[in-house]
Amino acid sequence: MRFMMLMIPKGYETAPPGTMPDPKAVATMMQYNESLQKAGVLLALDGLHPPSTGARVSFHGGKPTVTDGPFIEAKEVVGGYWMIQVRSKEEAVEWASRCPGSDNEVIEIRQMMEFGDFPQPK
Amino acid sequence: MDAADSHREIDAIWRIESARIVAGLARIVRDIGVAQDLAQDALVAALQQWPEEGIPDKPGAWLMAAAKHRALDWLRRDKLIGRKHEELGREIAREQSTAGTDMEAAIDDPIGDDLLRLVFVACHPVLSTEARVALTLRLLGGLTTAEIARAFLTSEPTIAQRIVRAKRTLAEARVPFEVPRGDELKARLSSVLDVIYLIFNEGYSATAGGDWMRPALCEEALRLGRILAELTPGEAEVHGLVALMEIQASRSRARVNAAGEPILLLDQNRAQWDHLLIRRGLAALARAEGLSATPGKFTLQAAIAACHARARTAAETDWARIAALYAMLARIMPSPIVELNRAVAVGMAAGPHAGLAIVDMLTAEGKLANYHLLPSVRGDLLVKVGRGSEARAEFERAASLTANERERKLLLDRAAACELQ
Numbered sequence: 001m002r003f004m005m006l007m008i009p010k011g012y013e014t015a016p017p018g019t020m021p022d023p024k025a026v027a028t029m030m031q032y033n034e035s036l037q038k039a040g041v042l043l044a045l046d047g048l049h050p051p052s053t054g055a056r057v058s059f060h061g062g063k064p065t066v067t068d069g070p071f072i073e074a075k076e077v078v079g080g081y082w083m084i085q086v087r088s089k090e091e092a093v094e095w096a097s098r099c100p101g102s103d104n105e106v107i108e109i110r111q112m113m114e115f116g117d118f119p120q121p122k
Numbered sequence: 123m124d125a126a127d128s129h130r131e132i133d134a135i136w137r138i139e140s141a142r143i144v145a146g147l148a149r150i151v152r153d154i155g156v157a158q159d160l161a162q163d164a165l166v167a168a169l170q171q172w173p174e175e176g177i178p179d180k181p182g183a184w185l186m187a188a189a190k191h192r193a194l195d196w197l198r199r200d201k202l203i204g205r206k207h208e209e210l211g212r213e214i215a216r217e218q219s220t221a222g223t224d225m226e227a228a229i230d231d232p233i234g235d236d237l238l239r240l241v242f243v244a245c246h247p248v249l250s251t252e253a254r255v256a257l258t259l260r261l262l263g264g265l266t267t268a269e270i271a272r273a274f275l276t277s278e279p280t281i282a283q284r285i286v287r288a289k290r291t292l293a294e295a296r297v298p299f300e301v302p303r304g305d306e307l308k309a310r311l312s313s314v315l316d317v318i319y320l321i322f323n324e325g326y327s328a329t330a331g332g333d334w335m336r337p338a339l340c341e342e343a344l345r346l347g348r349i350l351a352e353l354t355p356g357e358a359e360v361h362g363l364v365a366l367m368e369i370q371a372s373r374s375r376a377r378v379n380a381a382g383e384p385i386l387l388l389d390q391n392r393a394q395w396d397h398l399l400i401r402r403g404l405a406a407l408a409r410a411e412g413l414s415a416t417p418g419k420f421t422l423q424a425a426i427a428a429c430h431a432r433a434r435t436a437a438e439t440d441w442a443r444i445a446a447l448y449a450m451l452a453r454i455m456p457s458p459i460v461e462l463n464r465a466v467a468v469g470m471a472a473g474p475h476a477g478l479a480i481v482d483m484l485t486a487e488g489k490l491a492n493y494h495l496l497p498s499v500r501g502d503l504l505v506k507v508g509r510g511s512e513a514r515a516e517f518e519r520a521a522s523l524t525a526n527e528r529e530r531k532l533l534l535d536r537a538a539a540c541e542l543q
Binding site: 037038039040041043044083085087088090091093094095114 | 130131133134135137138181234338341344345346347348349352375398402
């Protein structure tokens, strides 16, 4: 089964464009990424630029409306993700627990829907 | 946290750590059976202590230290220890007294050498193929005997016995716990790759709706392949095998319909292919091709799979390249099945007459006499060159050879369609 580990850094919702993580934190995170890779569980990972450079498209009344970032109403935003393939949710939790996260960071673990989870069109 | 929760948590940690621990212990005690028992003892200790005391900050290090304690005790107890063991025991005891709490260090394995040794021992040629498979899944995959039994549709005692016997065989043959060097490495690595691919195919051949444990074998084989690729980054064929498995796995959700019936590659909905796995597969293939100018059997098969993966529609398939790759594959792995596949590709690339020439040669040589796909492919090519009545006979023959009911019906339908032409 596949899981997304969504990294949610507090404060990232208001981070100015071009905000980059601390190089030391990057180095320890690279070691962590390597351990995922060596264990054969890592499928993909990416970091995301802060929302101040992004946009949101909402569909109120079925009509797309674009709002440019930052999004004042957002309390927390995703800063990056790992996609891993493991055998149980507990294993995903264990891998997330080994992340060298800092005080302001939270990792949310979400199982990815598999093809068979969707209702099939007849 | 209740007991069941913490057991599940410990189980997850164990799955992550067990191979590394067994491998580290095996280097010390030089017997994978003993290593596995000692590792198991460490797990039992964790199951007793952690639910009460909480899970330690570094559970992997805790387990490793607990396992090492037991290994040292075992070495001391063992009256028949050889000099090597004694030396190792002293060395570890020394480290233990100086390193204090850092007990993990002595059997720590930062580069993964122990793990690689364990891979080679589990896939040792002294063992039967099925023993290699069971041992690999047990020691490296961390699967229980019950899980392995379920995956291979056999009983738990059968698997348990197979593993016990395999460990005994390794001990009796005094198989050294080491990574083979030089020429031997190539042959031994090829045995490892064959075992992993066999595990993959066991899962891949199971159709939808079956037991979940069988498809899980695909994931397990992929994981083992990815680990091996990290342990032996310079080996082209390891990346070739990973590429092949990633690309084949990318099609898993497109290859059966809702009723569980197989859908042929060219008829699959390519939008349902897993493009993340395709990307990973193509990257692994590029690595393999960059490492060796003479591709091996897995790299070639991956290159063929990649031709299909790259084609946005079935019509865009580069059949000429596939035919050329099959010709290369036939040279290093001569087999009538490869030749039959080449005939299909040549038929698509250069026209049905050219494909037919290859199939006729196989028929004349009496190869694959009872293999239903030979008359099936020949029938297909005969239809294309307008020899309908001969095609009908071939489809009927193919239908009589297949044991699969669905396939038989499909072939008889094709035979009947020849009538109408």
